Amino acid sequence: MTQHTSLRSLEQHDAFIARHIGPNDAEVAQMLRVVGHESLESFTDAIVPASIRTADPLALPESVTEVDALAKIRDIADRNKVFRSFIGQGYHGTHVPNVILRNILENPGWYTAYTPYQAEISQGRMEALINFQTMCAELTGMEIANASLLDEATAAAEAMTLARRSSKSKSDVFFVSAGVHPQTLEVLRTRAEPLGIELVIGDDARAAETEAFGVLLQYPDTFGNARDYNQLVEAVHARKGVVCVAVDLLALTVLEAPGTWGADIVIGNTQRFGVPFGFGGPHAAFMACRDAYKRSMPGRLIGVSVDVEGNNAYRLTLQTREQHIRREKATSNICTAQVLLAVMASMYAVYHGPEGLVRIARRTHRLAAILAGALRKAGIEVGNDFFDTLHVTGIDAGQIHERARAAHINLRHVDAGSLCISLDETTTREDVTALAGLFGIELGDIDALDGETADALPAGLLRQSEFMTHPVFNTHHSEHELLRYMRMLSDKDLALDRTMIPLGSCTMKLNATAEMIPITWPEFTNIHPLAPVDQAQGYLELVRGLEQMLVACTGYDNVSLQPNSGAQGEYAGLLAIRAYHEARGEGQRDICLIPESAHGTNPASAQLCGMKVVVTKCDANGNVEVEDIRAKAEQYSDRLAAIMMTYPSTHGVFEEDVVEICEIVHAHGGQVYTDGANLNAMLGLAAPGKWGSDVSHLNLHKTFCIPHGGGGPGVGPCAVKSHLAPYLPGAFPLPPPAGEGARRADGGLTEGVGTGGMVSAATFGSASILPISWMYITLMGRDGLRKASQVAMLNANYVSRRLQEHYPTLYSGRNGLVAHECILDLRPLEKATGISAEDVAKRLIDFGFHAPTLSFPVAGTLMVEPTESESLAELDRFIDAMVQIREEIQAIADGRADREDNPLKHAPHTAAQVSASEWTHAYPRELAAFPLPTLKQHKYWPPVARVDNVYGDKNVFCSCVPINEYEGEIEAFSEPMVS
Template sequence: MQSCAKSWGLFLARSVSPSAPCSHLSHKSGVVWKLQCRIRPGRSTAARRILPRHDDFAERHIGPGEREKREMLDVLGLESIDQLIESTVPASISLQRSLKMDDPICENEVLEALQKIASKNKVWRSYIGMGYYSCSVPPPIQRNLLENAGWVTQYTPYQPEVSQGRLESLLNYQTLICDITGMPVSNASLLDEGTAAAEAMQLCHRQNKRRTFYIDPRCHPQTIAVVYIGVNTVLKLPHEMDFSGKDVSGILFQYPDTDGRVEDFTALVDRAHKGGAMACCATDLLALCVLRPPGEFGVDVALGSSQRFGVPLCYGGPHAAFFAVKDSLVRMMPGRMVGVTRDAAGKEVYRLALQTREQHIRRDKATSNICTAQVSLPNMAAMYALYHGPQGLKHIAERTHNAALILSEGLKRAGHRLHSDMFFDTLKVSCSVAAKDILERATQRQINLRVFSEGVLGVSLDETVTERDLDDLLWVFGCESSAELIAEKMGERVKGIMGSPFKRTSKFLTHQVFNSYHSETNIVRYMKRLENKDISLVHSMIPLGSCTMKLNSSSELMPITWREFANIHPFVPLEQAEGYQTLFRQLEKDLCEVTGYDKISFQPNSGAQGEYAGLAAIKAYLNSKGERSRSVCLIPKSAHGTNPASAQMAGMKVQVVEVDKDGNIDLAHLKAQVDKHNASLAAIMITYPSTFGVFEENIRDVCDLIHNNGGQVYLDGANMNAQVGLCRPGDYGSDVSHLNLHKTFCIPHGGGGPGMGPIGVKAHLAPFLPSHPVVPMRSVNSSSSLGTISAAPWGSSAILPISWAYIKMMGSKGLTHATQVAILNANYMAKRLEGHYKILFKGRKGFCAHEFILDVRPFKKTANIEAVDVAKRLQDYGFHAPTMSWPVAGTLMIEPTESEDKAEMDRFCDALLGIRQEIADIEEGRMDSRINPLKMAPHSLACISSSNWDRPYSREHAAFPLPFIRPETKFWPTISRIDDIYGDQNLVCTCPPMEVYESPYEEKRASS
């Protein structure tokens, strides 16, 4: 086994000695690390005494120490963690061996190992384009946002009173998108450009109930591939599009197109509208800084990627897609949207708007199955726009365009033919000499070009291109002039877009927020002010049930910004990305071992995308067997909202299965549904442990029943954190699962994204995994593949090193013990609270899995208190609320994870017990049922420090209800309780006037 002390000949093993300290806690997993050494003849073993191990990552990751575990077990009346696990996980599915994995390595070693892997990637200059471009990431944004735990460890901002910072940033992003595209309304991001285009197609179908969709073949090929999975998608050039049949729901075109051509689509949009179809435009934000925006020629939907606004290439992701629509389509728009509302004090504030469109509420009737979006990335794009401002962005766009003009002039002088005279940054070139000779010269300079076909190449430039880069490109294409000489001779006669009718004349980003933070001093202070408004894991535990808000360690996150991972174009030849390919292979091997599956696809870039991909693989498999009639998907009533939404998107018909009083699948009703839909049964989607926090004893029987009736089993991997090392879905009957790497495997939630949702499948589904139209995927059978479900071949590749590092540092025993402690922590908290709150569901032996549900519904009758009141009051105690009103309306679901220590869990329990006492005070008449600390919560600093205090309880009780809440450490909600109804009835989704969130002093101080 390797270790940081390997030069001393030392290694470490996790010991399970009956005589070891605390060995009574677990004889199976072992929780004590013991130093051993390679004993050499004649050598002393004294090093074991003087060099004890101090860098075990598992001990850093897992919160409770040995004494705390013992104390929690005593509260539960148990002798060991093994006894708890045996009482929780059904014996019929229990894994009877250790996971087969490499021995764990320490944090320094994992970074060294990752550096060796990263060094296999070749960072060439890539001018491939196709929606992916090199860019300059401003160091203040990289350092203070992307690499800052205060920005990336939060969940989706469902509690706006403690999320105003990133809500403001996302509103800036929406304003940015609206201004640049010329559209009135934008959402807060989607997963990538390809899936955004597919969402646009779905929107068109929903809006006008037609089923044929035209795609211009000059869109990016990966976008076409993602959309092409849809119903009745047809490739047609604009002049071939026929709208006379009244069956076309919409069209999609690219502006500028994938060849680089800029053309006028006004007539096409008019024809589509006259035929009752909608017009969707995939476009480029940087190009629109100098090009006439699509909103000005009437499109209904504008979409694309915001990657080139300060986000690295990342071998394909994560990147944020933008999606903007006309006002009339706002309630049909997919994804999250930030809006302006007011709080209880009448102040204008921010919240997630129109949530009733989304999957967690509307389920199979939702506008989209999207849950995780890409919040970290739109935040970066918004800050990039703030940092540069409108003039800076226009300067970058003009500079990029001028570089393309210089290159085009040089190529023409060298005898090559350009396919278009009007372009922004991309040139399609018919070569006057053999293309292979040009490509050979490009290889000599470590340059990647796009290959269209025999003799036709493409070059896409970006903001990083220098004069030296242009000289190299000119040399590659055989031009004898330099960029300097060409520019000198061009003079004013070549004006490109700036001298054409396509030139943008409308202003954009006129709001003060985009014209105030152009110095590093001011942008850093602005980011810090926003960060300080948001509660994150740097402040306290975030006990969101089914979200697994565990530690995101610094050592796991460090590699994502290394140039060898960050600066690789997703479509480079595979030999230039051997480091990534090595990492994919190793991570796939480990994930297969953890899950019991045979193959992994990393293409899905969210859990919801994984669900869709898994169901699509099932459909493809059934179709290959001639069973196309199988289209019914059974889903328990307790399922995640993404499940029915994903099934609907995959073309399946959802049939609901009831659950019994204990939270288990109602077997009798399941059998009745199976009998009823026997001939058309395609699949069942189940979550395990259940969303009620229970390991169902009959899971094997459920899987067998579905298989015996011709269906497949999709197991939602959202609760995998309760299974790792204890049981494996592939062993007890599941055919496919998605894995939320941003839950179980430590990718940070990013305030609502990015996430990763790779799917694991059994061997019979492997031939149907996603493929890609641009990059050959060595292990995927493209002829049988379900198609392409994300724009990049391996999804959000750049965040996979996080999960790789976590697994390598934990090892088999560390991973297993993390699962055990997650279950221990949940049961300890449930035990502490059960005498004061009703715990809704427990397993057969009285224990929960890794999460549990508090029933606060009775308090509505006894004290006029609901779950939302408890959630808001917890903010006064310094905590983010648990998951509210899901999976059971009016309840709270708590998941502590293994990373929280006993002291933090005790503080959270004390807070809930304090709240229970406040409820008792209302029940017993000591507090008013309308004006009390719960109904008036949260109490912001402005509220507490106001000269007017007319409430029948003290300021101290409002703000400092328990001794552990102290002025010097308290996290303050920045606003009072928001008004959701007002926000939806008075929808505003762009930046309000600056004075709403800037003091006069700050306005004066900001630079211009």
């Protein structure tokens, strides 16, 4: 009889699960034997407490193939309608240069990189970011700029709080110009109220008369007006106020920089520098400010230091400003930036250069001026002194919108008698003809109109100051040169496309190609965030579907996808708790209990919500002390608002008392916030919404496969039980189709949208990358997600068990097992040999590995999270490296190696060092360069030696290195300086 294989078993081999999960079934069985278990089920039972285990499978479909998943999401994308959008309001059409699209956005060498905390292996992305900082600082005329923020609206909120810290005024008022973009105003309202800041909104002239600690202006304003603010700035400064300005960077290539007329803080969005609409994001915002504010400004800063050889090297500078260090004393809760998008924007600037940007700006303005001239000839009133946006008044706006809709054109609705038209880089002559036609105007010969139409830029504001003079912005204008420049930078870095990144708590897992493909489809990228809702039906279906998927994964009832980082998700959840208490007449509840092991964002987010942080203790095993929580809950019973806890814990264990903790907090009137950073260990095994938790944020850039991108983008949805759902972030109103209802009509937004304040600029946050997580869940299905959690824990326990003779695991849970990560304790080795955890981290670079998380949550340790994506071969490669390093440490302990002159203290070793004519170390070159034989076949060479962190903080330099530095003339920055 002929044997046959069933069709179903053959089809299962096409499923995505085996592509995503690193170890195959035979390797899983081998690893289970190492950790002492016969099956994944018995292994899981030994780790996860029975009190929280879920018996039912996830309410999700089965896994599908990549072909089927892409077909499903193609159907969703096709439900979007891509109109020509001239809406503006902070979002503009742009051409993404194909060389940047293919080699940055679609290149895993860039999108799978991690935050550059390990400087020596992040030189490429940091050079791209220092280009970004230089571009933003010079275009704005300010002394320093950061390495990106989340979006323009949240950047404005950060500017507001920075102004409050920096102002000498005693006022609690922040004045906001009526010309600020409406979505920015919504986010400012959300941020101001918990902090006791009073917003005063009015015409610009009122700013000079208002006693305020700060003022926010828009330049050009939301209606396109470009105004001279010199006298206004002087008046605000005379009242000890701080002047903040939201800007359009492209306009600043032809309009004078705010720094020249006295601005103190400048913020904005770099979206129109080669980053698509994407229905709202992700887009890289920025902040630039006076040098005096640099130690208080939010976000990350890239600075220039030197390595041990005296060569220039980039690093994150002034990190003591960051929320994870300042915790409850933090002035911002920023965690994720928008690095990948900042890199794209910086490369756009490098590609076009200052002259190219000016050409784009002048062409855009000429088209706007020609259209304005034609409208005026026809007797239609148009505002003066504009860059790219026309404010058209005295018309029947509804009629014009209906004509535009028929022509597949979107304009900005203002009121019944006016509208705005914003032109951009993508606008064509044909577009201008079509726009004029909406008003019944036959445009005729555009060249003739061009010749007779004057510019509309205000003469007194024309830019005189230079910008982007560094050679990096004046060299790589051909595709060949830019291609090689980007390749040179990416070759300097370590990302997931080269090696495992075993960072604890950060879940650096596979970002599968099939998941990434839809994000560059025009049906997702080319939808303006304020397009009428009937054009975004595909997006709304995608959002609704993803919300339901996340509800099924977590056991909660509702989800908001608006928060565009994990910290924003925390903030949204705490705001919901705060609003819930106030709605019940218990607004006095302001105490937030936070275990001392919590992520740094937790206390920072609580502080920004106006809550007072009370820290609770952990025991010797790293578990939260239940009795301390009980005592503090009783002590603050009338004021208890919430507890924030991470589960599994930051120490990598499933703590046994989580249900009891929920009961204690609820008994005293508080709510339970569970940080979702470690959700990757629980999918299909346990659900926080079912064991008593009220709210969680979910890191889509961790558990659900949105790439880290060098430190962002991130998405941090907020998931809640039904009693908190009304207080989720609200929606910025999408316009209904023309003639179909009021401007503020809901228009079909999803049920997950609440009535709380907006926490980011767009209703659905970074909508254009949501297809990644939708694809991941669809590809994995209910069984695949569960198995991913099990294998993630198996990989962590395999590493822990294999290394236990060399590096003890600091904390473990039930049956001596960890969850998804293990903390390797190096403190005894440092005491005995002087070798620190940092030395081990740097030595791992010589083996081609990114370091685990260094000295968090316990100083002197390394926290390892391998994720389910890593194969057994890669885990063994990491283990072999760690064992070899342990032998090198033992050589020091035994006196066979010098305590100072050894390969760990001098790691990492560059190719220049090991190939130099002179070698002065007591250990051989071969040990430095090739500590394992396999490295002779495949070797990563760090571009710089160990970076001097102290030097970098004492000599703060945060822009492009002067060209003479590239020529080898090492200049000693003897005084702190910022360019």
